[in-house]
Amino acid sequence: MKLFWVLVRGDSSAEKVVPPTGLTALLTTASAAAMAFLAVFVLALALTAGRQASDWEDALADTATVRISAPDETIVAQVEAVEAILAQTPGVGATRQLSAQEQLDILAPWFGPDVPLDALRLPILIEVKIDGGGPDVIGLEQRFAAEAPGAVYDDHGRWRVPMVRAAQGLRRLAMTGLLLIAGVTGVTIALAASASLAANGQVIDVLRLVGAEDAYITRAFVRRFTLRALIGGAVGTVFGLVAVALVPNVSASNIGADVGFNGAEWLWPILAPLAAGGLAFAATRLAAARRLKEVS
Amino acid sequence: MTDEAAIELTSVAMSYGGRALFRDVSVSLAPGSFHFLTGPSGAGKTTLIKLCYSELTPTEGRVAIFGEDTGAMARDDVAKMRRRVGVVHQDCRFIDHLNVSENVLLPVTVSGATAADIEANMSDLLGWVGLTNMADQTPPELSGGERQRAALARAVILSPDLILADEPTGNVDWEMSLNILNLLIELNKLGKTILCATHDMSLIRQAKTRVSARVLRLHNGSVELAGAEL
Numbered sequence: 362m363k364l365f366w367v368l369v370r371g372d373s374s375a376e377k378v379v380p381p382t383g384l385t386a387l388l389t390t391a392s393a394a395a396m397a398f399l400a401v402f403v404l405a406l407a408l409t410a411g412r413q414a415s416d417w418e419d420a421l422a423d424t425a426t427v428r429i430s431a432p433d434e435t436i437v438a439q440v441e442a443v444e445a446i447l448a449q450t451p452g453v454g455a456t457r458q459l460s461a462q463e464q465l466d467i468l469a470p471w472f473g474p475d476v477p478l479d480a481l482r483l484p485i486l487i488e489v490k491i492d493g494g495g496p497d498v499i500g501l502e503q504r505f506a507a508e509a510p511g512a513v514y515d516d517h518g519r520w521r522v523p524m525v526r527a528a529q530g531l532r533r534l535a536m537t538g539l540l541l542i543a544g545v546t547g548v549t550i551a552l553a554a555s556a557s558l559a560a561n562g563q564v565i566d567v568l569r570l571v572g573a574e575d576a577y578i579t580r581a582f583v584r585r586f587t588l589r590a591l592i593g594g595a596v597g598t599v600f601g602l603v604a605v606a607l608v609p610n611v612s613a614s615n616i617g618a619d620v621g622f623n624g625a626e627w628l629w630p631i632l633a634p635l636a637a638g639g640l641a642f643a644a645t646r647l648a649a650a651r652r653l654k655e656v657s
Numbered sequence: 658m659t660d661e662a663a664i665e666l667t668s669v670a671m672s673y674g675g676r677a678l679f680r681d682v683s684v685s686l687a688p689g690s691f692h693f694l695t696g697p698s699g700a701g702k703t704t705l706i707k708l709c710y711s712e713l714t715p716t717e718g719r720v721a722i723f724g725e726d727t728g729a730m731a732r733d734d735v736a737k738m739r740r741r742v743g744v745v746h747q748d749c750r751f752i753d754h755l756n757v758s759e760n761v762l763l764p765v766t767v768s769g770a771t772a773a774d775i776e777a778n779m780s781d782l783l784g785w786v787g788l789t790n791m792a793d794q795t796p797p798e799l800s801g802g803e804r805q806r807a808a809l810a811r812a813v814i815l816s817p818d819l820i821l822a823d824e825p826t827g828n829v830d831w832e833m834s835l836n837i838l839n840l841l842i843e844l845n846k847l848g849k850t851i852l853c854a855t856h857d858m859s860l861i862r863q864a865k866t867r868v869s870a871r872v873l874r875l876h877n878g879s880v881e882l883a884g885a886e887l
Contacts, residue, residue: 378763380754567750570712571811572740573767574733657712657735 378568379561379581385553389586389641392553393593394600396546397633400539401601404629405608407535409620414528421521423491430484431511439509440485446504447489452497454490491516546590546637551644554586558652569656579649583642590641594634602630661724663688663819663850664709666880669718671704678704680878682718686852688818691845691868693861694854695883696875702854703747705875706823709852710742711735722819740768743812745822747854749804751796758783758792761811768815779814786810786840802833809840813849820844822853826860834860842868 427447431439440458447453464483498514505512558565568578610619622629664686671679678701686692694702707713708720711727720727722738730738743764751760758779783789786806796804805825812820822841826834838860845851845868855861864870872883 377759378752378755378766563750564752567752567763568767569736570710570739570744570746570750571764571767572736572815574736576733577767577769657714 379557379564379585385557385560386585386589388553389550389589390593390596392549393546393590393634393637393641394597396542396549397594397597397637398601398604399597400542400633400636401598401605401630403535403538403542404633405605405621407532407539408622408626408629410528410532410535412623414525414532417521417528418525421517425489425491425495425514425516427487427489427505427512427514428484429487429509429512431509435511436485439511440487442509443487443505443512446501446508447487450496450501450504452492452495454492456490457488459486459488543636543640547640547644550586550590550641551648554582554641554645554648555652557586558582558648562652565652565656569653575650575653578653579646582649583645586645587638587642591634591638594637597637598630598633601633602627660688662686662721663690663723664852665719665721665724666705666708667719667721669708669715669720671701671708671713672716677878679875679880682880684873684880686850688723688850689845689848691842691851691864691870692853693864693870693872694852694875695856695858695861695872698856700875701878702856702875703823705880706744706821706852706854709821710739710744736767740764740815741817741819743815743817743820745805745808745812745820745825747823747827749796749808751804751807753796756793756795757788757799757807760796761807761814763811764815782810782814787836801828802830802836805829805833805837806840809837813844817849819850820852822851824854824856826855826857835863838864 427443429436429439429443444456444458447456461483464486468481468483495516498516501514505514565578605621608620662685664684666682666684669679669682670677682705694705696702704713708715709722711720711730714728722742725734725738727735727738752763755763761782762779783792786809788803788806788810791799791803791807796807799807805828809822809825812822820841825837825841829837834857841851841853842864861870861872873880874883
């Protein structure tokens with residue numbers, strides 16, 4: 362606790378005895394800034410991936426589609442049969458037949474503007490809302506086979522599961538990236554602190570010989586490196602937030618969520634400079650403790 | 658001041674890389690005494706001084722300062738013990754980017770004393786060692802004698818009961834040697850225990866005219882008291 366207050370308030374006498382070392386100061390601040398910048402990006406990616414996985418999970422888990430392909434002379438009868446079966450099936454909620462225009466809108470991005478989509482022979486699509494645990498799919502498919510052989514029930518699982526897995530995998534990858542960034546930041550700052558401690562070996566020796574306790578010597582280095590990492594982390598975070606805000610939106614095209622932060626998620630990046638400061642605090646203390654072990 | 662021996666070495670042995678420097682050294686320095694430690698180069702004068710403030714740990718035996726076994730002290734207790742022992746190192750050991758007054762004040766600043774304490778301690782000290790005009794100089798800007806006097810000022814700023822001086826006149830001329838000797842004698846007259854390592858016998862002879870001093874001679878790995886009071 363005492364060390365925390367000294368960190369906040371400062372100890373001018375302890376800091377004055379350690380000369381500023383330009384290279385390690387720059388290394389600490391710059392690496393903290395770079396890592397915070399990367400951390401903000403990776404955090405945005407992780408949160409976006411998590412949000413996307415959740416959206417896909419929620420949006421597709423409670424819907425299914427019945428696709429009906431049949432010759433012209435039986436198509437109407439098969440559609441009516443399917444609607445009747447669905448109406449009688451427990452676990453099936455509202456149903457709605459997609460209009461020809463809706464189907465064309467779905468296909469337009471894939472075929473381009475020059476293909477005469479209205480000339481294509483498209484199957485009839487019925488959107489099905491799932492109630493509770495959903496219908497008995499095997500029983501439903503058996504009834505379709507008997508009464509509407511051109512109907513196929515699709516619960517979206519075939520592509521929903523891999524997409525959700527992919528989004529979750531991306532989130533795990535991003536979280537691993539965050540851990541790696543934290544590790545690299547810690548190691549970089551520890552190396553900078555060790556270099557500074559080694560460069561100030563004579564100062565440390567003299568301080569011990571005139572009666573300085575280890576805590577006094579440690580404070581002189583810890584506060585300096587923690588503040589440098591905090592400042593570097595804050596600068597990197599600001600730049601990272603600006604960069605994330607400038608990433609072009611893609612959600613309007615219906616192919617994914619915007620990379621960035623939503624609502625309270627904007628508070629998460631605040632953790633980046635705090636984490637950089639915390640890592641610097643711990644890394645410098647460890648480096649100082651290791652160096653002081655060599656001094657009588 | 659305590660009645661315990663200022664320094665007590667009991668059966669102390671010290672080896673470097675298997676080579677024995679001392680064997681079975683036992684010495685006791687009474688509080689308020691003045692001792693010179695002498696012997697040929699390489700006999701171990703500096704090593705013995707370092708044992709007294711725990712910069713080195715003996716291979717065997719016990720070192721006690723005012724009755725406290727330094728080998729049993731925790732690191733923070735060693736730091737506190739060093740504030741009670743003023744040391745003038747052979748190579749002075751300054752922090753080169755701090756000026757003279759900041760270096761002299763180091764024992765005060767690391768002990769957490771207040772600004773008022775610092776002012777009180779500093780008021781006459783630099784004048785006493787004749788460095789009033791050098792307060793803002795950095796150690797590399799000082800001559801050998803000035804560095805030794807600054808080191809002496811730093812050693813006494815916390816008014817320690819024991820002062821260890823390792824060749825304090827090693828790199829200065831005779832006039833400056835006498836100057837430094839006078840300062841040590843003044844401190845001894847104030848009741849401070851002095852242990853001064855030197856190979857300068859004429860300095861010791863000069864001292865005997867002013868103060869009751871004894872000579873500890875390091876020879877062939879043991880310490881012997883060189884005769885009666887000088």
